[in-house]
Amino acid sequence: MWAIAAADFGAPLELVELPEPTAGPDELKVRLFAASVNPFDRKVVDGMLRGSTPHVFPLVPGTDGAGEVVGSGERIFGTFFHHPVGIGTYAEYVTVPAENTLAPLPDGLDPAVAAALPTAGMTALQLVESLGDAESVLIVGPNGGVGSFAVQIARAAGKRVIPIGRGDSLVEADALIDLVSADRSSFEANARYAPLAFNTNYVSSDPAQNFGMKGSRETLVRLASMVQAGDLEVPISRRVPLREAVDVFAGRGPGKTVIIM
Numbered sequence: 001m002w003a004i005a006a007a008d009f010g011a012p013l014e015l016v017e018l019p020e021p022t023a024g025p026d027e028l029k030v031r032l033f034a035a036s037v038n039p040f041d042r043k044v045v046d047g048m049l050r051g052s053t054p055h056v057f058p059l060v061p062g063t064d065g066a067g068e069v070v071g072s073g074e075r076i077f078g079t080f081f082h083h084p085v086g087i088g089t090y091a092e093y094v095t096v097p098a099e100n101t102l103a104p105l106p107d108g109l110d111p112a113v114a115a116a117l118p119t120a121g122m123t124a125l126q127l128v129e130s131l132g133d134a135e136s137v138l139i140v141g142p143n144g145g146v147g148s149f150a151v152q153i154a155r156a157a158g159k160r161v162i163p164i165g166r167g168d169s170l171v172e173a174d175a176l177i178d179l180v181s182a183d184r185s186s187f188e189a190n191a192r193y194a195p196l197a198f199n200t201n202y203v204s205s206d207p208a209q210n211f212g213m214k215g216s217r218e219t220l221v222r223l224a225s226m227v228q229a230g231d232l233e234v235p236i237s238r239r240v241p242l243r244e245a246v247d248v249f250a251g252r253g254p255g256k257t258v259i260i261m
């Protein structure tokens with residue numbers, strides 16, 4: 001099969017031909033239709049999990065995707081976390097433990113749209129739900145994957161959204177979702193503007209401010225329903241054929257990048 005992979009930590013992505021992965025006990029083998037790109041994928045290639053969990057090389061990144069289970073033909077989408085790390089969704093086939101967060105791919109839902117939803121959509125939905133009855137929310141990084149969903153979901157929940165793009169000044173608000181700060185001092189400077197504040201990069205000294213998405217099938221089903229009802233737009237800025245996907249970590253636009261198999 002064809003896949004996009006890195007030969008080592010920090011190595012550039014390359015188009016490679018690999019044997020199809022073999023499903024182990026309690027694993028599914030999936031023929032992928034589409035995979036979406038998340039910052040986590042680049043961080044894994046850069047070695048974020050080095051030393052904490054086994055990896056295989058060439059390392060195929062990618063946790064989000066939509067496809068068809070080989071054998072049953074069931075069409076699914078969701079997250080595909082595999083251990084060891086490196087059997088990811090930037091490939092024609094992937095294997096995953098069946099316990100992953102997977103949901104049926106609804107008829108009529110574009111697989112590329114479904115593939116764009118899992119990590120960014122579940123994170124955005126759960127972040128907005130964490131805001132309780134806060135009436136106003138600053139969203140730092142509003143145009144990326146998580147931000148573009150969070151802005152829509154917060155507005156639909158009746159909140160006044162104050163998007164903070166590059167160079168924008170913060171103002172006081174009831175809540176803050178910071179999708180950008182990569183260090184504690186940047187986040188703490190932003191958190192001064194809101195009594196309730198979350199970041200997604202685990203940079204706060206207060207664990208309650210470090211938001212971690214919890215995958216759930218129910219959340220995936222809700223997201224797909226929102227899209228199908230026209231209540232959530234999935235902003236896909238780039239659709240890249242797998243064989244041309246070596247540059248997906250660079251040159252991104254707003255919203256999501258999706259690899260089409």
Ligand SMILES: NC(=O)c1ccc[n+]([C@@H]2O[C@H](COP(=O)([O-])OP(=O)(O)OC[C@H]3O[C@@H](n4cnc5c(N)ncnc54)[C@H](OP(=O)(O)O)[C@@H]3O)[C@@H](O)[C@H]2O)c1
Pocket residue numbers: 038039040119120123140141142143144145146147164165166167179180199200201202211212213214252253254255
């Ligand atoms: N903890 C969790 O469970 C969890 C879950 C999902 C994501 N995350 C993390 O959350 C972060 C955001 O994820 P994502 O998928 O939304 O990433 P993304 O698609 O790359 O979007 C990030 C956005 O932030 C913008 N940005 C960068 N620097 C900025 C600045 N100084 N001011 C305002 N905007 C700025 C980027 O704009 P440009 O395109 O102009 O650079 C981009 O639009 C990533 O670090 C990701 O790893 C964590």
